[in-house]
Amino acid sequence: MVASEQAETVGLAWGNHREDGSTWLPFLGVKPAYRRRGVGRSLLSRFIEESRRRGSGKVSLDTDPRLVPAVRLYESMGFVVEGTAENPYGLQLVVYHLDIT
Numbered sequence: 307m308v309a310s311e312q313a314e315t316v317g318l319a320w321g322n323h324r325e326d327g328s329t330w331l332p333f334l335g336v337k338p339a340y341r342r343r344g345v346g347r348s349l350l351s352r353f354i355e356e357s358r359r360r361g362s363g364k365v366s367l368d369t370d371p372r373l374v375p376a377v378r379l380y381e382s383m384g385f386v387v388e389g390t391a392e393n394p395y396g397l398q399l400v401v402y403h404l405d406i407t
Contacts, residue, residue, distance in 0.1 A: 307352050309336070309345045316340040319349040321357075321365075328403075329357035331367040334376075346379055354383075354406055363407040368399040 309317035317336040323329050331353060336345045357365050368391055369376050377400070385402035392398055 307349055307356070309340075309349050311340065317345040317349050319353045321353060321367075323357070323360055323362060327362060328364040328366055329353075329360075329362040331365060334367070341375070346376075347383070350379065350383055354404065358406045364403050364405050366401065366403040368393075368401045370397060371400045 307319045308315055315337075317334075317340065319331065319334045321329055321331040321333070331350075334346060334349060334353070336349070354365055365385075366388065367380065367385070369380065371377060380402050383404065385404045388401045388403045390398055391401050
Protein backbone atom coordinates (compact mmCIF):
# COMPACT_ATOMS: atom_id res chain seq x y z
CA MET A 307 0.00 0.00 0.00
CA VAL A 308 1.23 3.44 -0.89
CA ALA A 309 0.39 6.81 0.63
CA SER A 310 0.98 9.75 -1.66
CA GLU A 311 0.62 13.48 -1.56
CA GLN A 312 0.67 15.55 -4.74
CA ALA A 313 2.05 12.60 -6.76
CA GLU A 314 4.86 12.03 -4.23
CA THR A 315 5.11 8.74 -2.36
CA VAL A 316 5.21 9.62 1.34
CA GLY A 317 4.56 6.25 2.97
CA LEU A 318 4.54 2.54 2.26
CA ALA A 319 3.19 -0.59 3.92
CA TRP A 320 3.68 -4.08 2.56
CA GLY A 321 3.15 -7.55 3.81
CA ASN A 322 1.99 -11.02 2.96
CA HIS A 323 -0.75 -13.49 3.75
CA ARG A 324 0.64 -16.64 5.37
CA GLU A 325 -0.41 -20.26 4.98
CA ASP A 326 -1.76 -20.30 8.55
CA GLY A 327 -4.29 -17.57 7.66
CA SER A 328 -2.44 -14.74 9.37
CA THR A 329 -0.86 -11.69 7.77
CA TRP A 330 2.71 -10.52 8.35
CA LEU A 331 3.63 -6.83 8.08
CA PRO A 332 7.41 -6.64 7.59
CA PHE A 333 7.49 -2.97 6.57
CA LEU A 334 5.64 0.23 7.41
CA GLY A 335 7.43 3.49 6.75
CA VAL A 336 6.70 7.18 6.34
CA LYS A 337 9.10 9.83 5.03
CA PRO A 338 10.34 11.97 7.93
CA ALA A 339 8.79 15.19 6.61
CA TYR A 340 5.34 13.53 6.64
CA ARG A 341 5.42 11.89 10.05
CA ARG A 342 2.99 12.85 12.82
CA ARG A 343 0.31 13.61 10.23
CA GLY A 344 -1.60 10.35 10.45
CA VAL A 345 -0.01 8.76 7.38
CA GLY A 346 1.31 5.73 9.26
CA ARG A 347 -2.00 5.24 11.09
CA SER A 348 -3.90 5.43 7.81
CA LEU A 349 -1.59 2.93 6.11
CA LEU A 350 -1.80 0.55 9.06
CA SER A 351 -5.61 0.83 9.17
CA ARG A 352 -5.84 0.10 5.44
CA PHE A 353 -3.46 -2.84 5.82
CA ILE A 354 -5.55 -4.31 8.64
CA GLU A 355 -8.77 -3.88 6.67
CA GLU A 356 -7.28 -5.48 3.56
CA SER A 357 -5.97 -8.37 5.68
CA ARG A 358 -9.45 -8.86 7.14
CA ARG A 359 -11.02 -8.67 3.67
CA ARG A 360 -8.68 -11.44 2.50
CA GLY A 361 -9.74 -13.66 5.39
CA SER A 362 -6.88 -13.14 7.80
CA GLY A 363 -7.59 -13.61 11.49
CA LYS A 364 -4.42 -11.97 12.78
CA VAL A 365 -1.86 -9.34 11.76
CA SER A 366 1.67 -9.70 13.14
CA LEU A 367 4.78 -7.54 12.93
CA ASP A 368 8.03 -6.88 14.71
CA THR A 369 9.84 -3.68 15.54
CA ASP A 370 12.86 -2.32 17.30
CA PRO A 371 11.62 -1.23 20.75
CA ARG A 372 13.72 1.93 20.45
CA LEU A 373 11.37 3.15 17.70
CA VAL A 374 9.06 4.70 20.27
CA PRO A 375 6.68 6.40 17.79
CA ALA A 376 6.16 3.07 16.00
CA VAL A 377 5.58 1.24 19.29
CA ARG A 378 3.04 3.88 20.34
CA LEU A 379 1.25 3.59 17.00
CA TYR A 380 1.00 -0.21 17.17
CA GLU A 381 -0.13 -0.23 20.78
CA SER A 382 -2.68 2.54 20.16
CA MET A 383 -4.14 0.43 17.34
CA GLY A 384 -4.60 -2.53 19.70
CA PHE A 385 -1.51 -4.59 18.93
CA VAL A 386 -0.20 -6.58 21.90
CA VAL A 387 3.24 -8.01 22.59
CA GLU A 388 3.54 -11.63 21.58
CA GLY A 389 7.22 -12.07 22.38
CA THR A 390 10.66 -11.19 21.14
CA ALA A 391 12.82 -12.21 18.21
CA GLU A 392 16.33 -11.58 17.00
CA ASN A 393 16.93 -10.46 13.44
CA PRO A 394 19.85 -11.84 11.36
CA TYR A 395 22.04 -8.94 12.55
CA GLY A 396 21.55 -9.69 16.24
CA LEU A 397 19.06 -6.88 16.88
CA GLN A 398 16.41 -7.74 19.48
CA LEU A 399 12.90 -7.03 18.21
CA VAL A 400 9.50 -7.02 19.86
CA VAL A 401 6.87 -9.12 18.09
CA TYR A 402 3.29 -7.77 18.14
CA HIS A 403 0.00 -9.17 16.94
CA LEU A 404 -3.56 -7.98 16.52
CA ASP A 405 -6.49 -10.38 16.36
CA ILE A 406 -8.84 -9.18 13.60
CA THR A 407 -11.51 -11.87 13.60
